[in-house]
Amino acid sequence: MPRKAFYRNQGEALRHLKVGDIVFVHSKTLLGKAIRRTTGSYWSHVALVFDTPDISATKRDILIVEAAWQIEIHRLSTYLLEPQTYDLGFKRMSCLTDEERERFRGFFLDAVDTPYDTRRLLMFLFQSWLTWFYGVNVSLDVARQYTDTKNFICTSFAQRAYYLAVAPEKRGRSLFLGHNRNLDFLQIMEQITPADIAQSKNTEWLFNPHR
Numbered sequence: 001m002p003r004k005a006f007y008r009n010q011g012e013a014l015r016h017l018k019v020g021d022i023v024f025v026h027s028k029t030l031l032g033k034a035i036r037r038t039t040g041s042y043w044s045h046v047a048l049v050f051d052t053p054d055i056s057a058t059k060r061d062i063l064i065v066e067a068a069w070q071i072e073i074h075r076l077s078t079y080l081l082e083p084q085t086y087d088l089g090f091k092r093m094s095c096l097t098d099e100e101r102e103r104f105r106g107f108f109l110d111a112v113d114t115p116y117d118t119r120r121l122l123m124f125l126f127q128s129w130l131t132w133f134y135g136v137n138v139s140l141d142v143a144r145q146y147t148d149t150k151n152f153i154c155t156s157f158a159q160r161a162y163y164l165a166v167a168p169e170k171r172g173r174s175l176f177l178g179h180n181r182n183l184d185f186l187q188i189m190e191q192i193t194p195a196d197i198a199q200s201k202n203t204e205w206l207f208n209p210h211r
Contacts, residue, residue: 005089005205013090013207014076019101020165021206022158022197023047023064025079025088041195042210044090048161050108065108067083067157073108075203090206091197094144095160095173103165155192165190178198 007013025045026032032044047066050073062076079086157175162174176197177188197203 007207010207010209012086017049017052017062017090018092019049019052020093020096020104020162021095022091022203023049023066023076023079024089024091024194024198024208026089028085028087035194039194039195041044041192041198043198046065046158046194046197048104048108048158049076050105067154071108071157087209089208089210091200091203092206093174093200094204095166095170096162100139100165100167104161107161107164113209155194155197156189158197159189159192173202176202180207 005013005018023046024043025047026036026042027044035044036042045066047064049062050065051063053061063073064076065071065073068074077089117171159176161172163171175188176192177200
């Protein structure tokens with residue numbers, strides 16, 4: 001049975017977020033629904049915590065970094081203020097030290113304004129259409145042909161950030177997919193869905209509204 005989330009409610013989790021924690025987004029938009037159907041996940045998007053103002057501040061507006069249409073830094077309140085459109089959950093990469101969390105900032109800043117890999121998203125949606133109507137799954141062929149390591153989707157951005165932040169001997173523990181699948185390294189790094197991160201044994205739930 002999966003371990004329950006560490007915090008009982010969203011407010012409690014927000015007060016304890018750290019740099020590098022994972023923000024899951026369940027978007028109720030049409031695009032969000034299409035992504036969820038494509039990836040087989042309740043979650044349609046992930047972001048990473050970039051900065052957490054002092055907890056004593058009157059208004060603790062957490063900053064997140066995410067691959068939207070490009071790598072951008074936003075306020076978490078962008079999602080929190082629209083509960084009718086977004087559900088949020090939070091996870092933590094268990095193996096990170098405080099020093100490794102700080103390394104995230106350099107990776108984030110280097111990646112800001114990098115274009116979103118729109119072609120890969122469109123191919124995922126096309127794959128979903130093929131699977132829905134014809135029962136044909138071309139995901140691995142698409143992965144080999146269309147992966148562009150110069151650009152990101154939200155999940156590949158998170159994976160590469162973790163992989164580069166941790167010490168080399170810990171990198172295996174930073175992989176969402178681990179080593180138990182018949183995938184080559186590029187696919188392990190790049191072909192990750194929100195469902196893979198949600199189910200990863202290398203991360204732990206801080207808050208999940210469905211647990």
